[in-house]
Amino acid sequence: MPLKLDGKFHIGASHIIGSYILPGEIIDSIQEKVDSKIKITIAPYNNIVKAIKEDKLDLAFVEFALPDDELTHKVWMEDELTLCSKMKLSNSLTREDLSRHRLVSREEGSLNYRYIENFLKEQNINYSDFDSISEVSNPTAIIQSIKWSRPNIPVTALAFVSRVAIEYELKYNELYTTTINNTPIFKKFYLLYKKDSPLIDVIKNICNELKVEYTKR
């Protein structure tokens, strides 16, 4: 039985989750639990955390989990980050190969940038091993930048992007994937809410259902 709320139910989501994961079954199942209009805001992690703490968002779907006593982060799904390019490359690139590639990445200092930086460090690689880096502000811009890059130039553009965001392009050979040192990158998605949220019962109910649905897949 859906719970009637006084106002809207406010959801926050990262760009990838809001654009590719929530639409369809997931948002439908949330709507079934709350008898109110839903408002969804797609925003960066830090803005979402701030809004959750201020009770401006009730529940969020995020790609990071920085510890905070006020908040609960629950592991929800696992995503694969792929290294993609317009041109088909070998299945695995080494540190030496990277000098022939330009990396299109998120802004220096962003959580996404640091996430990739940590992965590269584990592979004994630095951002400086790439020929160059161009920074863009969101995942859509990264994908567009790779899609519209010229495939037959000496320095090929590469980007780390979520596999769910480029399924179509991979299927129709408009983009290709490779790895660094044959190492895939898996990243977790999290459900995020405030421990003492006024809507905690509704939120827990939604989270339980989403986690059950996910484990069934």
Add this chain to the structure above:
Amino acid sequence: MYLKETTILYVEDDLATQRLIKRILSRHCKEVFVASDGVEGLELYRKTNPNIVLSDIVMPNMNGIDMSEQIKKLNPKQIISLFTAYSEPEFKEKAIELNIDAYIMKPLDEKQFFNSLNYLAMAFHTDLEIEGDI
């Protein structure tokens, strides 16, 4: 759920494609209105006030971009999605300017088509803000 409650105006000049997509949309959406070019699409838009507009780009009489521009003048918040192929880059700049909500890639892929439709239905039925103030 959202898709079942959504009305769609679908504009496409290729009759075989039009029949196929109309059949799919009719199965999953509340109501589907079909037009064969931009002029007809705009007229039908005025009459039916659909939740979502799906349109091809290259069509006779009025193309999908010009029709979208006219529709956005009538309702700047109208949700519009265009079918597009990479052979149509000349429309890209104008489409960005018009703030088109989503692109459905050609050749048509069922999974991608439904992902886009579900996204558009979600955008209509919820109050969706991208990079908005919280």
